[in-house]
Each structure stands twice: as structure tokens, then as C-alpha cells.
Amino acid sequence: MIRIDAVTKRYPDGTVAVDRLSLEIPDRAITVLVGPSGCGKTTTLRMINRMVEPSEGSILLDGQDIRQQPVNTLRRSMGYVIQNAGLFQHRTILDNIATVPRLLGWSKQKARERAAELMERVGLDTALAKRYPYQLSGGQQQRVGVARALAADPPVLLMDEPFSAVDPIVRKGLQDELLRIQDELGKTIVFVTHDIDEAIKLGTMVAVLRTGGRLAQFAPPAELLSAPADPFVEDFLGADRGIRRLSFFPSAELELQTAPVVAIDAGAEKLASRGAAPYLLVTDVDGRPLGWGAPDDLTAGEIDRDRLLPYGRPFVPGTDSLRTALDGAVLSPTGWAVAVDGEGRAVGVVSQQVIGEAVRAAHTAGRPDAKAAR
Amino acid sequence: MNVLHFVNAFFSDSAHWHGYDGIPYRVVEHLQYSLEALAFAAAIGLPVGLVTGHYGRGGNVLALIATAARALPTFGLLVLLVTWLSFSTGLVMIPLVVLAIPPILVTTYEAVRSVDPSPVDAARGMGMPESRVLFQVELPVALPLILSGLRSAAIQIVSTATIAAYVSLGGLGRYIIDGLYQKNYEKVVGGATLVAGMALATLLVFWAVSRIVVSPGVRRSS
Numbered sequence: 001m002i003r004i005d006a007v008t009k010r011y012p013d014g015t016v017a018v019d020r021l022s023l024e025i026p027d028r029a030i031t032v033l034v035g036p037s038g039c040g041k042t043t044t045l046r047m048i049n050r051m052v053e054p055s056e057g058s059i060l061l062d063g064q065d066i067r068q069q070p071v072n073t074l075r076r077s078m079g080y081v082i083q084n085a086g087l088f089q090h091r092t093i094l095d096n097i098a099t100v101p102r103l104l105g106w107s108k109q110k111a112r113e114r115a116a117e118l119m120e121r122v123g124l125d126t127a128l129a130k131r132y133p134y135q136l137s138g139g140q141q142q143r144v145g146v147a148r149a150l151a152a153d154p155p156v157l158l159m160d161e162p163f164s165a166v167d168p169i170v171r172k173g174l175q176d177e178l179l180r181i182q183d184e185l186g187k188t189i190v191f192v193t194h195d196i197d198e199a200i201k202l203g204t205m206v207a208v209l210r211t212g213g214r215l216a217q218f219a220p221p222a223e224l225l226s227a228p229a230d231p232f233v234e235d236f237l238g239a240d241r242g243i244r245r246l247s248f249f250p251s252a253e254l255e256l257q258t259a260p261v262v263a264i265d266a267g268a269e270k271l272a273s274r275g276a277a278p279y280l281l282v283t284d285v286d287g288r289p290l291g292w293g294a295p296d297d298l299t300a301g302e303i304d305r306d307r308l309l310p311y312g313r314p315f316v317p318g319t320d321s322l323r324t325a326l327d328g329a330v331l332s333p334t335g336w337a338v339a340v341d342g343e344g345r346a347v348g349v350v351s352q353q354v355i356g357e358a359v360r361a362a363h364t365a366g367r368p369d370a371k372a373a374r
Numbered sequence: 375m376n377v378l379h380f381v382n383a384f385f386s387d388s389a390h391w392h393g394y395d396g397i398p399y400r401v402v403e404h405l406q407y408s409l410e411a412l413a414f415a416a417a418i419g420l421p422v423g424l425v426t427g428h429y430g431r432g433g434n435v436l437a438l439i440a441t442a443a444r445a446l447p448t449f450g451l452l453v454l455l456v457t458w459l460s461f462s463t464g465l466v467m468i469p470l471v472v473l474a475i476p477p478i479l480v481t482t483y484e485a486v487r488s489v490d491p492s493p494v495d496a497a498r499g500m501g502m503p504e505s506r507v508l509f510q511v512e513l514p515v516a517l518p519l520i521l522s523g524l525r526s527a528a529i530q531i532v533s534t535a536t537i538a539a540y541v542s543l544g545g546l547g548r549y550i551i552d553g554l555y556q557k558n559y560e561k562v563v564g565g566a567t568l569v570a571g572m573a574l575a576t577l578l579v580f581w582a583v584s585r586i587v588v589s590p591g592v593r594r595s596s
Contacts, residue, residue, distance in 0.1 A: 046499075049499055051495075051498065051499055071501075072501035072502070072503060073501070074501070075498075075499060075500060075501030076500065076501035080496060080499035080500055082492060082495060082496055082499070083492070084492050085492075085496075086490075086492035086493045086494075086495060086496030086497075087493060087496075088493050088497070088510075088511060088514075088515075089490075089493070089515060089589075089591045089592055090514035090515055090589035090591045090592045091589070091591065092591070099497075099500060099502075100500050100501070103500065103501060103502060103506075132589070132590060132591030133591060134591060145496075148496075148500075149500075158499075
């Protein structure tokens, strides 16, 4: 465990970047430091690998003061990922990733084998191994940055705004990839960002810092959303806290109705028998949703695909959260959300009322399932 | 009587190809002065430029020294040294080295200082010792610019080494100075052509060296 103990960083000109900060960073989890610029989050991160030395206080790694080992030994035991990746442009992708193993004295061949393994782990095509950084996109470069940090299998990973320089779609991909890698490797990750949504998405624990380097709140993201410590945190979290908190509740327990789901080739008789529902979800012969239709229109004869109402965005029960389910219901003109399986086949529908009840139940139950819904 | 005629006459005279005053001998002599001067200048300029560039300090002092050195008249310095200290082959080195240090020193400093700071930060954060940060991260990226500094120094040396002849130290300048004295324009043009050819050859050598030592990742991205 990394323990930050009453650490202060004061610069010669009197500026205080971090002010008596204490944090206990849990093992094998992602701890996000978030806050507006000038809140000392990057300084805090850089004090963990001694790129910045604290003016007061101490940082303990597994109970031992980090100043007790040689600085480069400490740094080699911590992966370091920075904004814009910071790749060495004169080295191939493979040799970039092999940097720390080479520093640790591994043979060139062993280091390269390890680097190739990591390329696959972070979702990079090994055909890129012999390329140079300038030949890669920003997102690919950042993956190389992550692979390079993981190369020597360090227990700790320090990430300083690693995804803030790429476009939102690439960023989402990188975030999902990080969560997947973390599920596999279970590193102790300290992640700095100014983006509260990123913090909520990635963090097991989130430390919100305020300008002047003071800790405002340190809590799991769902707790942050439901109970912000003060107006600063509340303001920093922004709008839609309630809706966003639903991301932490699973959709698996929603009771699905299968009766209103009919295949397009079901035949008029079968359609008539479902007449009780206000709308029917018509699927193709493979079970993939096509759209909503009123029973009267459907029984009239041949189903006109163009006249079906759009069905919004479907959710996958068990994988998606209550938020996605609610979003699907709100987007659907009928007020019903469509549930699909992993292959996109409709498995049932659920009404806004049922989702609303689940939301109320989640509130009374209090503690959200932290693992849901990422 | 045009220049080409002089050139033709100079190079086709077989007497110019043999002996103490022959072209091969003078070319080797000239090359020797130039290489020695470049080696001395690089031995001073490169380390100072690398270290100051790495720490990003001393830029103002360097600029001052460089401007002062550039203002020194090379020819005047040579004559002064010769009258002051009497002849020796080493003497011609001093003005040439003084001439070559500023471009090497200043470009090396600038080249290292302007390396993108993020890979350097990443290297330090990964636990790379300072010397490796300089030689394995900064130097390879700064190399094209450093080589361009060395190249302009080399070309200046090659063209200026002609003044060695003025104080009876040989080199290709011999032809030019003797030719002017003897009103033998064939010799003047021939000598000047050789110096120009050597300057071009220097360019070519630097181009070839940079093809070999600069990483394709740096060459293509800059």
C-alpha cells in the first residue's frame, strides 16, 4: 500500500502546491486524483516516484519510506505513463517498450520478447513492432506508453493525465482497455485527471483535490455522487449526479417481459394473441429488434418495416447499468427499453415504471455494486 | 581566356600532379589541417554544448562567447599569432579552431535544449540515470541539428584553411597565394576549384554520415 502522510510541497517562491495531504492508496485498485488545475494532483503523483521531493511529510510504500531506496530503483519499480505518451522517437515501438527491462539488465532478446507480449496485452498489432512512434496515431502511441510502463511488471502504475490529449472516442477506448488490463493484472494504479467523468468511470477510489493542494473528499465514486462532502465537490461533480450514479447499479435484476416481443414472420394469429400490450417489439427472423408497432397495425396483414417506431438504444442486462436501461427507455418513443443479449438479439422489454422502481430500490438499498456497469 | 580554360589548363598539366607542390600532396595537407581543426573544435564544443544543453543553463554566456569568437578576424588572428609566436604547424590550428567552435557549441546547446521535454520526463520517471537520459534520449533526437552545426563548422574550416598558405604552411591556399603573386591565374583558379570541390565533398560526407547515424524515426519525423 502507498501511504501519503501529511505531505506538503512548498516551492521556493512560497507557492504551496500540496498542503498537508494524507491519503491511503489501496493495493490492486485504481485511485484517481482529480481536481481543477493548480490543485496539486500532478505534484502529488510525481512525489510518489520522487520526481518531486516533498517539503514536509513522508510517503510510505508497503510501510517503508520511499527515500530509503535508491531513487532509480524506486522508479523502475513503478510504471510511469504521461500525457502525449513521451515515446522515444528514435527507437522502434518494440525498443520503446523494452526500455525498463533493458535498464534492469535483461538481455536484448528477452526484453524484446517481453515487449512483444505487452503489445498484445494492450491491444496493439505486433506488426507495428518495427515502426517508429511518428508512424502511429495518438491513441496507439498512448497504448505503447502503457505497454512501456507495464514492461517490467511493476506492482505500481503512475498515470499522469494519460488520455487527455486524444479525442473522446479514442479516449473511451483507452479507458475501457485500461479497465480490462486492470481486471487481468490487478496493479496498484494512481491516476491523475482533471476530468471528473473519467475519474468516476475509472476510479475504485477518487480523491477530489481543491486549488491549493488540499483534499476535499476521498471516497468511492458512487458515494461521491450521492454524498458530496461540500459545495466545492458538488459543484465540481456537475449536473446529473443522480442519473450518473445509476451507472453503479446493475440492470441484471430488472424483470423483463417477453410477451410483447414478436418475430416479423410470426403470423397474424400470434400477433392477435398479444393484443393486451400497447405496443409490440417486432424482431427479424434472427430475433434482432426492428422497431415498435401498434398491435392493430401489425395484425392488418403484411408488416411494413418502414412504419415501425424506432426502439432507441438497447441495453444488455448484466453488462450494462441501470443508467443505460433508463436511457434506453427514455429514448424509446413507447417508453419501453429493449434488452438484448451479447449478439444483439432481443431478450425482452422493460417499462419506465419498472426501471423507476428499480431505481427507488437501489436508493433504499444504499450501497451500490461498485463493479457494475463500467 | 575564360575560367573553364584555366581550370582545364591547370588540371591537365602533369607537373601539377607530382611532388611537393603537386595536387595530391596539397589536398592531403589541406585535409589534415581541416580534420585536425574540426577535431579540436568538436572536442571543446560538443561536450560543453551537450552538458549546458542538458541542464538548460548557460545559454547567455555561450551566446556571448560565440558572438565574440565570430567577431574575431581569422586572418588577423593568424598573422598576429605568427608574428608573435613564430612559425609552427600547430599555430594555424588556433584561428581555425576559434572559427569552428561557435557553430558547434551553439547548435549543440540549442539542439539538446530544444528536445521535446516529455520523453525526457518519461525517461527520468522510468529510472534512467542522467547520463543515459543525455546519451540515449536527448542526443539521438538532437543529432540532426548537432550534425548541421558540425557541417557548417567543417565547411568554414575547409574554406578558411587556405590562409595557412599565407604564413607558409601549405595546403591548397598555396596555389592561390602563389598564383596571385606570380600572376599565374591558371594556378589561382585551379586552387580555388580544388577548395570549392573539397567543400562540396564535405557536404556529401556529412549527408552520408547523417544517413547512417540518425535514426529513421528521427529523420522522418523532423
